[in-house]
Amino acid sequence: MNWPLIIKTAIRDSRKDRSKLLLFMSSIILGVAALVAINSFNDNLVRDIDLQSKSLLGADMTVGGNKPIPASLLASLDSLGGEHSTEVELFSMSYLPSVDQSQFVRLKGLKGDFPYYGKLVTEPASAASSYKSGNYALVDDGMMLQYKLEVGDSIKLGDITFSIHGRLMNAFGNVDVGTSFAPSVYIAREQAEASKLIQAGSLVNYKNYYKITSGVNLDLWKKERRSLFRNESMRVTTIEDQRENLQEAFSNLNNFLNIVALISLLLACIGVASSVLIYVKTKVQSIAILRCLGMKGEEAFMVYFLQIVAFGLMSVLVGVAIGSFIQTVLPIVLKGFLPYEVNMAISPSAMIKGFLMGIVITTLFALGPLLGVRNITPLKTLRISDEPVKADPLRWLIYALIVLSIAGFMYSLTGSILDAGIFTAGILVAFLVLFGVAKLVTWSVKKFFPKRASFVLRQGLSNLYRPNNQTQTLIVSIGLGTGILTLLFILQGLILGNVEDMGAGNQPNMIVFGIESDQKEAIESITKSHEMPVIQHVPVVTMDLAAWQGRTKKEWLKDSTRIASRWAINREARVSYREEMSPDDELIEGIYTGVHDGGDSILISLDQRYAEGLDVKIGDPLTWNVQGALIKTYVGSIRKINFRKMESRFFILFPTGVLEQAPQFMILVTKSPNKQVTAAFRNDVVKAMPNASVIDLGNILLTLNEIITKVSYVIKFMAGFSILIGLIVLISSLFLSKFQRIRESVLLRTLGAVEKKIYRISAVEYAALGSLSALTGILLALVGSFLLAKFVFELDFNISWWPILGIFVFIVALTIVIGLWNSRDVVKRSPLEVLRNV
């Protein structure tokens, strides 16, 4: 090979086309930038997890569960030496006298010197250590801002009114999501117990924090006592566990982002491949001349390969640089998901990874169309034809290498051959489906072409089939972006719509729980005083499963061959009793018994999932421990619960006539007509019965919206990215097919078409392109959201068409504007230039 000439020709030949090449390479810059940014971010995140897992846990080890730690375990824990702190955590209503408002809070009662590592950040700083010395509370800064509270104001929790001692600037172990639903409040543990908020049936979490000085290997210690703690339903977390949990949680997020970035890179590469194909087509004549003058096929191939590799290399390097810069933006996008501040630094490994992946993928995708250069015959100098460049059988090898490199990248992410295979297959299937739909859509347009339509319409539509068209690539890239956006909007609409349905008409929208038996009349009278209906007022009795099918709970837990799941066995049951089954529940098996006849057999009703979890069927005996007293029952019926209504639902229902004398609390379900009544009702309840909590639909919507908004921020960021790449492909395809368009436009003008008409033809073409792309995306989003709604979220599929129409109009308008803007030059060219064969 004549290398000096090949290099010289590659440089000379690219001189006039550099701007075109730079443009289509910009999609590669974007793709690589996304990959590098996400990988750098992950490297920083993992590094900080290692550094911060100790201060995030605040101790060497924590032990906790939904009951106090049993004495048998405490003895074993005490033998470790060192010091420990104890905590009770519960959700409760708080009352704010200075503003006469109430707020649902996450209450933590602490005793001891926790945190041992890290810092509880408060304002003033001294409040972090002194709040346990009296009737003081630390209150979440966000909540204080919301209610315009100041240090020194009061907050009533249960029976005690506390003075706000400081603003809580961070809360241990809580990710930001949901804090506006239940902001944190810290008080001393003794005060939490004195407030009478902890009662039978209260949802309380107990936790001990340990600082170990004896040098015991806690992971080994934990491993040896694993079953001991599990059998008591106690969770033990060491620093290593905390690190692994965080890593796992964020590696899932990172894997998701990486897959999205890879899809963006692949989209960009598809854009590159089709641009290279067009580029090669515009070069066919030059290649034929070079071949005619004696250049070998391989040498001609090398000329263009070098050009593409050089531009690819430059683009990848720019992409790596931009990616390293934009990683600093990601913490802002992902703020809500991060439990701590991530320190951003340049990550050489992410840069190398992004560089290698970028260059390999770009080169492989460009190679496919470039292979054809070897087969361009010198005969084309004599006869100009639009004959397509012959496809090369070597392309199959290139395709295989592309699939392998994707799988390799996936393997580097997941570390599992099986997962990498599944992901790769998933990506391939997704792209094949998209291409299939794109092909089907274009075929349909051709098949049902409006032959009798106006000249402008026919001309515009037939442009979709012109040689060098990018119709399918654009449908795939713009379609994918539109699809992701639409899917997001549909799902968001479906979830919110379903939640709103809960409160529509006569559906209840408020639940009061934690009402004591003797407060039954009082709560009903408060409810009625606000002209609200008592839709449900049901008793709740807490109990534990003691034995079933002739074996005790302990025996079952020891049996490694059992089918029953641990969650079902260990669950603290909250049971109600009623004569009639809820009309929304569906009886699957047996007969519902509402009233116990006084005989030996107490027939209870179980939820289907719970029955499956316990592996019990109709007629099986179950013995319950109701605060010391054992009650033997039999499974009388199995129900399927409809959780979509905001009412109290129970896995286990007893008939009346059994539990009436057992210690119990009540739940009241009602409906508030508006926010004002909700606030007034909530205040009255908290004042009259501090132990009760009010949850309203507004709270749930708020939390749900908060989560969806945070997730959608990330997804919109990525969807926007995909659309951006699609538009770059559109601009580059317009650039590359410019000459052909100029020639056609000039011919049309020569034949009498005015400029306006040519613009109209172009507008029809871009409108069709934008519509087809948007329709493809929307079609896929509809199918995807229907499947997700039906099988994952179990939601009713009632969608609102307005946002979808909005997305459609936006995408079509964007495509038309960008298309026409880039066509100005084409329309304005002088016919003379074309006649001179520019």
Added chain:
Amino acid sequence: MILEAKEIFKTYKGVNKELTVLDNINFQIEQAETLAIVGPSGSGKTTLLGLCAGLDNPTSGLIQLAGEPISQMTENEKADLRNRKVGFIFQNFQLLPTLTALENVMIPLELQGRAKGAKAKATELLERVGLAGRHHHYPSQLSGGEQQRVSLARAFSNDPAILFADEPTGNLDEETGLIVENLLFELNQEMKTTLVIVTHDLELANKTNRIIKLKGGKIIHDQFIKTAAIK
């Protein structure tokens, strides 16, 4: 003998039947001979030129170019032979649009690995064809006649043994065409090159010393003219 065509057939597969474009063509051309292939459209002139220059392969038959069986060579061997022995002039000039006039002329020499003297020789040739001040102009900045003169300079740059010209003046006006014709014959005489021209133009054909007439893919006339006239 520089070129020999022996029992050449060229057929294309049509939808229902085979289309014979060249039907048993036989001829020989001696060194420094000038020859015109004439005939109506579709008679097979350009196809024959493509086969003789090694741009395409015959369906059957043998073509020997400069003593080498070009019809039996691989693509790369043919490319190498073209580069060493053949020059081309096309009706639509076929200059590389991204290369300047000078670079276009240098290309055949650079392909031979003779980059060292390439620039000097290309400059000399461009001056010879009257384009002394246009070295750094791109094809799009040149008129049709100028482009064809660059093409002439390029065709002679590698000292070809044989030069194939496909309607060299077909895209030019009469006056410019005449200038290009004269240059072509002058350079041909100076360099003792064999010249094969495909043309409709009988006036141009009559300037060569032999005319082969094709019709329906067959040679119907092969006539030697005593002297080639140069105006």
